[in-house]
Amino acid sequence: MIEKYSVRTDLALEEQERFASDNVEIPGVELQESYDEEREIRITTVKIKTEKGAKIMGKPVGTYITLEAPDMASADEGYHQEVSDELMKFLRRLVKEKEEKEYSVLIAGLGNRQVTPDALGPYVVDNLNITRHIIKEYGKYAVGKGNVKLVSAIVPGVMGQTGMETVEIVKGVVKETEPDFVIAIDALAARSSKRLNRTIQIADTGIHPGSGVGNHRNAINEETLGVPVIAIGVPTVVDAATIVNDSMENLIAALETSETLRGVGVVLQGYNAAEKYELVKELISPHLNGMFVTPKDIDDTVRRISFTISEALNQLFTQ
């Protein structure tokens, strides 16, 4: 309940779970799940089909595909190859719906290269095969065999470094270089720490205000850029306030239901959700504003996952 007031997640899957736990079907929202046992990859597709669904979910109409791969945070190279292949397939499907055999794409690596959990986007760009300038100068056969696409990339930086909204920079570059579509890579905030670095979300809706660690205000989507935007995101942080909220909610739930603490339960049951939320809010340190929670091995994990994503993209663009 508390989360209704304060939850912060960039994952459509987690938004959906909030309601699913109440066994409520959300009008205008479709859910599909599949699980690949051998490779331990769970795919969840959340389709927000109506504006009503969008309002409830707090996310725009569109398709959100989530790959959950528990071992993605680990160092197993073969496993990363499998996740990369899977990711590529989903991206190919999304791109095929929109694009011809020949197309040009701009990859935007959002986030702050200097802050480890926010460096996912810049790191992905570091490992991309950039081809636009070569094809423009020497023709497509200069790049290699196959159906090579025109790939360009930008690392726009964050507002504190540039003084500009990220969307201003990307929009300017899109207008000048006219790619057929944009793929935006960004670090996300999850609600649950167990999803950190184990989940990739692909959305055909672009990126929206407040996503990621930094302040990526103003949407980066078809409306603002004028071309379709596919967003690829990985949750690398949880808002500090979210983690505290969750734990306290657990405590209150325990107090309400515990046999031994029955007396407490009786009292707390007299309060409604909003009153409990107020109770909790008062107790959370104001110093937690602007704080995030992230694992200690975040550097290795972000590097590995960014490589998994850039490999998927490099493969996608040579087919």
Add this chain to the structure above:
Amino acid sequence: MIEKYSVRTDLALEEQERFASDNVEIPGVELQESYDEEREIRITTVKIKTEKGAKIMGKPVGTYITLEAPDMASADEGYHQEVSDELMKFLRRLVKEKEEKEYSVLIAGLGNRQVTPDALGPYVVDNLNITRHIIKEYGKYAVGKGNVKLVSAIVPGVMGQTGMETVEIVKGVVKETEPDFVIAIDALAARSSKRLNRTIQIADTGIHPGSGVGNHRNAINEETLGVPVIAIGVPTVVDAATIVNDSMENLIAALETSETLRGVGVVLQGYNAAEKYELVKELISPHLNGMFVTPKDIDDTVRRISFTISEALNQLFTQ
């Protein structure tokens, strides 16, 4: 109470506060405070004088000086100069007790350069004036006027990168190059998020197991290195579990004392500290292990503070 079982802080000041809040004088521990109103710098000196005090405090016998400067996290250059001057004075006092006019010193920049809040030590080393090799080859007059000292520095990296305990590396270098003493710089974990990036702790006891973000096991002190070790640390993270603990403790305290929730209070008062701790522990997500909390602007802050510290050291070594 809960913290008795689980608290995690590298600041002697915070250890002391735990007891001070109970108005208990700790045997074998002395406390001095002073406040510079104009510059808003608070100095607290905690002297652990006996082994009994050390046991209670969970920190070795020695002197721990803490500078708290609320604006240290901000970008005011002049203010950083003042903090730097103040820091230098304390270091000079510590060094003077031990060293002659001419001495050699090894600075160890501990931590992981790749993980922003753990990069303090490496960043400090980046800005040091290194002189040992010049003085050894050309004599002290080659370096400049004044009483220049032989300064060397090492960034040993963390165990995940080297496969070695930090102390093994530093010890090897100390044996080979024989500095008169070592200054170890490290990022610390605080208990309270309000102290992050606003506090510098100087200790004449060296660095101890589990300090900082990484796994700096095995002490780096006079016992292990054979020469005195001054530690300079800045808290840049709070353990995720600590923040949750604190908030839940606040909730329980509120429940116990609240007029409106009197019923809950009555029930909880029936439980002792250990029982409450168990209650809370069960409710904290196991996924919080190995997670830390840090501010979003950690990159800028760590760079600024590391510069403040390196300037203090550069000044110290030319006097």
Add this chain to the structure above:
Amino acid sequence: MIEKYSVRTDLALEEQERFASDNVEIPGVELQESYDEEREIRITTVKIKTEKGAKIMGKPVGTYITLEAPDMASADEGYHQEVSDELMKFLRRLVKEKEEKEYSVLIAGLGNRQVTPDALGPYVVDNLNITRHIIKEYGKYAVGKGNVKLVSAIVPGVMGQTGMETVEIVKGVVKETEPDFVIAIDALAARSSKRLNRTIQIADTGIHPGSGVGNHRNAINEETLGVPVIAIGVPTVVDAATIVNDSMENLIAALETSETLRGVGVVLQGYNAAEKYELVKELISPHLNGMFVTPKDIDDTVRRISFTISEALNQLFTQ
């Protein structure tokens, strides 16, 4: 003579010297020199006033100010402050001719952050006080006292990383954010290794094809961007072929004039400049294409000079 065919320098001063050495006054080109003995800073202003002058000089019509400060490559902090002040004065003069008291400026840090001698532009941006986003949201009084300007910055990367011409990116950003003018910072190629890291060139003409280490094709100037462009450059490399050319030219000159080698002189005097150039060209390794010469301590030097420049800009924008 040889250089007429192959010389490569981004410094107008060096272009001018080629002719000056022949005691020829260049039509349409004005030269002013001054020397500050105390601070050992030499200022040379080359004004290219006509298209004819531009053609001879191989540089567009405009004003090129060169600061030569022999100790700029060294670590003397006070000296860097003086150079920074001097640079600021010249920039202020250039800006004042064009801008009102209140203005907005975009700093473009050109070059490749990953290649040390080409990282000057990105490093300068790292140390700038960025204010545009703050002033836009909170008004100019949020930033501090004085006449703070709207400062934004971009590090566009190089074509191999982005697949786009630098000018395409900067142009897009200029159109979207509409700064009053642009300051472009770039590493330059000098003709003489003695100028490396000791010289700053300020030009009101923008940046032109082939400048710097990377492939910055397509001009970044008022014509392409639609707003005035001030260029600040520091030579950090010399083309490998240039250094070889120069040495061989010296050898030929020595052979022509040497008493002991008179016989050689007689023979070589029979050849005209073009024949000698062909002779030398054949002897230079084709492997030198795409090679540059740079000093071993380039990292420290580039960092220091980038700091000198960013300090000048930070000061300029608060007056």
Add this chain to the structure above:
Amino acid sequence: MIEKYSVRTDLALEEQERFASDNVEIPGVELQESYDEEREIRITTVKIKTEKGAKIMGKPVGTYITLEAPDMASADEGYHQEVSDELMKFLRRLVKEKEEKEYSVLIAGLGNRQVTPDALGPYVVDNLNITRHIIKEYGKYAVGKGNVKLVSAIVPGVMGQTGMETVEIVKGVVKETEPDFVIAIDALAARSSKRLNRTIQIADTGIHPGSGVGNHRNAINEETLGVPVIAIGVPTVVDAATIVNDSMENLIAALETSETLRGVGVVLQGYNAAEKYELVKELISPHLNGMFVTPKDIDDTVRRISFTISEALNQLFTQ
């Protein structure tokens, strides 16, 4: 001839070529060559067997294996895999002569991470699978299947950053952690620019004074460390003076033999090698001291080759 006085190369192959070009067999030096046409990899083994040979070659007694792979500077991933495999085989042979099935090894990544062409060693270490700390704590089965070795690594930095000779640091670490042998990775200087980034040298002699870009004084070998040292090096720079020397030597040779310039030849033939060397030395700019020549795409190339080497090592240590 000139090179006799001033040549600078870290490649035994290039030393050998100097004499080979004169069709002289060097006493105490053995040469073996093989060429893999399909993969275009040339292997040259230079064995310096006697002290006399060592004196002539200017390199210590030992075996120097050189892999020349022209496409190593390019981005072909499959090709890098082949070079990596080949490198691994040679390393395995060298290691097998010395070590048992179970062994511990310390990798020293020499050079300056901040200067692109000198960053090879640090970059290799970044991609190594470090196992020593895991095996020591959890046993060898914690790391994976196969015969995993105890791998540790150190990036000691360069003297300007540490104030210490590299050998002092490595020696201290070796004494403290007692590896069975050391592998030192370093960027080298070649004599010919055509070998840059296309050549890997493996030597069982360790690393010697003046190797690489930085000042790696004092040998890192079995004599100084007390355990065997295998050196892996890649030439990434050519001394600026070397390139000029070579070109001028070509010019003089051309003058001496040219039909059209016969007159010059006659005169120059009257001078002996030392006199010609003096002639050239005077004409080379003193500003070339401490300058090096390196390709513009050095960043990409160094990253790729460092990955090739780290992959070879990672494979070697799991067999």
